[in-house]
Amino acid sequence: MTTSQCFDNPPTLCSTCGAGIVQEIGGLKTYLTGPQDSKLAILLISDVFGYEAPNLRKLADKVAAAGFLVVVPDFFNGDPVDLSNPRMDRESWRKAHGTDKGCDDAKAVIAALRSKGVSAIGAAGFCWGGVVVVKLARSDDIQAAVILHPGRITEDEINEVKTPVAILGAEIDSASPPEQLKHFGEILSAKSEVDSFVKIFPGVSHGWTVRYSGDDESAIKSAEEAHCDMLNWFMKYIK
Numbered sequence: 001m002t003t004s005q006c007f008d009n010p011p012t013l014c015s016t017c018g019a020g021i022v023q024e025i026g027g028l029k030t031y032l033t034g035p036q037d038s039k040l041a042i043l044l045i046s047d048v049f050g051y052e053a054p055n056l057r058k059l060a061d062k063v064a065a066a067g068f069l070v071v072v073p074d075f076f077n078g079d080p081v082d083l084s085n086p087r088m089d090r091e092s093w094r095k096a097h098g099t100d101k102g103c104d105d106a107k108a109v110i111a112a113l114r115s116k117g118v119s120a121i122g123a124a125g126f127c128w129g130g131v132v133v134v135k136l137a138r139s140d141d142i143q144a145a146v147i148l149h150p151g152r153i154t155e156d157e158i159n160e161v162k163t164p165v166a167i168l169g170a171e172i173d174s175a176s177p178p179e180q181l182k183h184f185g186e187i188l189s190a191k192s193e194v195d196s197f198v199k200i201f202p203g204v205s206h207g208w209t210v211r212y213s214g215d216d217e218s219a220i221k222s223a224e225e226a227h228c229d230m231l232n233w234f235m236k237y238i239k
Contacts (some may be wrong), residue, residue, distance in 0.1 A: 009211040011053040018057035026109035031072040034064025039119045040238050041069045045129030050080030055210045075102050103135040110141050122238040137163040144237035146230045149206045158184045166197040166233040168226045173206040
């Protein structure tokens with residue numbers, strides 16, 4: 001599920017942005033960046049605006065600079081949310097692009113990476129992608145998860161998490177309110193077998209880590225802090 005905040009500050013998509021390349025992995029067009037022979041991979045799962053969002057690709061390049069192969073698949077098969085289209089029906093879009101299907105597609109990408117010799121995989125998801133990553137974190141498919149201002153996730157899903165997980169939330173968020181994320185942190189803390197980390201960022205809204213404005217210094221600083229937390233989590237577990 002999504003809320004109106006999931007559609008705030010839409011990016012201007014750019015198919016040529018970023019230092020990487022686009023090729024097919026696991027049946028999906030995918031933005032790839034970083035060392036192609038790395039045994040350590042990070043899967044970034046976008047929000048509803050898809051894999052051509054410039055800030056998302058910029059973040060992928062930043063993570064790749066740490067030595068990871070970073071993959072950003074087009075989970076929407078060329079059909080991201082397009083608010084400029086007067087015929088855009090959000091409810092129909094949600095039904096066509098469910099997070100369960102997103103999880104299945106992500107597993108196909110992960111299997112393709114494994115077949116290429118990748119030995120450890122982390123996954124980070126933003127908004128819609130955060131819900132997909134929660135589902136992946138209930139399996140052994142990934143070795144670490146980072147969930148950034150996720151769409152609506154349930155207590156049952158959190159109870160089933162078995163992967164080390166970091167949750168980075170916004171103070172102003174109707175999809176995943178801070179109180180709920182803190183409660184999820186309490187549930188995870190009681191699971192001694194699962195390392196977890198929950199952090200709420202003050203003064204920011206849902207989507208801020210990838211939909212910040214390039215001329216808002218405060219927003220950029222907060223987004224970069226979240227990016228650093230994400231990368232540190234992966235450096236700890238993906239090795």
